[in-house]
Amino acid sequence: MKDNKFQREALQVKEAQAKIIKYANPLESEDVSLDECCGRYLAEKVIAPHPFPAFNRSSMDGYAIIAGDTRNCVNGQVVWLEIVDNIPCGAVPAVDITPGTAARIMTGAQVPVGADAVVMLEVTERREEEGKTYVGIRKKLEANSNITPQGFELSQGDLVLPTGRLISAGDIAVLAAFGLHTVKVYRRPKVAIFATGTELLEVHEPLEPGKIRNSNSPMLEALVKETGGVSVMLGAIVDDLELARSKVQMALETYDFVITTGGVSVGDYDIMGDLVREQSGNMLFNKVTMRPGSVTTAAVRGGKLLLALSGNPGACFVGFQLFARPVISLMQSASKPFLPEWSATLGTDYKRVNNFTRFVRARLEIKDGSLFAYPALIDESSVTVTIKDSDCLIVVPPEEKGLSAGDKVTVIKLPG
Incomplete structure (x- = not known):
């Protein structure tokens, strides 16, 4: 489809997305502390350095025993076992469990060698006899009862988190559990934002006849942050081609990605459309078969992407979601750059x-x-x-x- 006025070829949305994401290359990686990595994208896969849990762990308060010692717990029969150790969380068992013995144990504590089950505290009783303490058990247990075995969640060498994963609170819990206090992530892209239009006022300025406040730039700033980028606000400029040219050039030389809003339609003062057409060989597209936002335009200058969005707020918002969001996400090597x-x-x-x-x-x-x-x-x-x-x-x-x-x-x- 051709627009004869500007010889614009209208691309389907998927075609336009394919063109722009070719230039959305991942940025370099950097190491950040664990408390700074939430919302960032992993730059290397995380492999389990040890099994998790690292030891056989009691899943309740009770007694660590040998399950075979309870085989006679039938018809109300009580089996008495000598208590030979007390194991709170964080302690290392001092005594191995042998037939006829038990160890008092707390939830999360390391199960002693020899024990293959934990009986819950609520179904036991205690007694003292000749200076020794015994636990009475009325319930027959199977081996491995109430024990979380070593490596139950992850074995040593298992993949924990893949490259390109967006780090969330659950991921941070796993990273912390493995002692990974620094995390390698992709650098956040610095995204320059500016609007064009003589009619624009700054947000703090009072309304004037014929003027509107620049609401698109703050919206884009929030959207960039939401996507993981760093917003750099360059304000609004009047409809001046020379000024726009110099500002765009400066931004492209300084930042990773440049987004503009306004000035891409077919009016007499739509300077961004004029600017992009000056070097059409670097233009990716300047019309997309979409509503709103058919005038959405993208170009490459010196290897950097320039995305010119409509000045209409609805079109600007939609254009960001379809084109800017996947670019910013891919610059961080996101595994899922497009919205579901x-x-x-x-x-x-x-x-x-x-x-x-x-x-x-x-x-x-x-x-x-x-x-x-x-x-x-x-x-x-x-x-x-x-x-x-x-x-x-x-x-x-x-x-x-x-x-x-x-x-x-x-x-x-x-x-x-």
């Missing part, structure tokens, strides 16, 4: 028709065990407020001439 796609049932009619694939802001709801998606009542490209109420995007292919409640749809699940 789910199947849902449409909760209300959606009758809007378009020649391009439409990504409709929507909210998800579970009813009677099924997932429903409800389109935003106002889904215009220029609308801001429905972004906050959306947790997914409904994908409406161009061949659909309207959808009805109850139809099955594909949704892209947004983070959070």
Whole structure:
């Protein structure tokens, strides 16, 4: 598909994504402390340096015994075993267990050599006799009862965490359990953000006739942080091609990735579109068969990616999710750079028709065990407020001439 005015070839979303992620190369790795690695991506796989747990561990408070000593515990018969040791958590057993003996043991403590079962405290009794202490057991036990064996969770040499994994609280627990107090992760990409438009005011400035506040840049800043990048805010610039050119060049030389918002449509003052077309050989695409955000543009300068998003808030938001998010994720070698796609049932009619694939802001709801998606009542490209109420995007292919409640749809699940 060609736009004769600018000789723009419109790419399908998947084609445009494939073009841009070719340049999303992983950054170098760095070592960070365990308390700083949450939300980062692993730069090397983690292999278990020892079995986990590292020893046979009691799973309850009670007595470590030999299961065979309880074979006569039938019809109320009590077996008495001599208590020869007391093992709190963190202690090393002092005595091996032999037939006829037992050791008092706490939950999580190391099971002594010779013992193959732990009897729970609540089903035992004690007595003193001739200076010795005995435990009485009424219940027959099988071998390995109430013992978590060495290596039950992981054996030495097992893969614990793969490269490219996003580190979460559970991962940190495992890393800490293996004593890994420093973790090798990929560096966070530094992402420069600026907006174009003479009409833009800073957030703190009072409204003026014909002006609007720059809401896209703070939104992009939050989205970059959410994706694991480091946001570098370069403010807003007026519609001046020379100023935009110098600012873009500086950003490309300084930062890992540059995102702009505004100035990519077909108006007289859409300077980002003009700037990218100056060196069309480095342009990846400047039109995508999507609504909102068909004017989304991407280029490469000196090996660095420049992504120019629409100035319309809805289009800017969708463009980030489809193109910027996978780039920032892949720069950290994320194993799953794209947002997940789910199947849902449409909760209300959606009758809007378009020649391009439409990504409709929507909210998800579970009813009677099924997932429903409800389109935003106002889904215009220029609308801001429905972004906050959306947790997914409904994908409406161009061949659909309207959808009805109850139809099955594909949704892209947004983070959070």
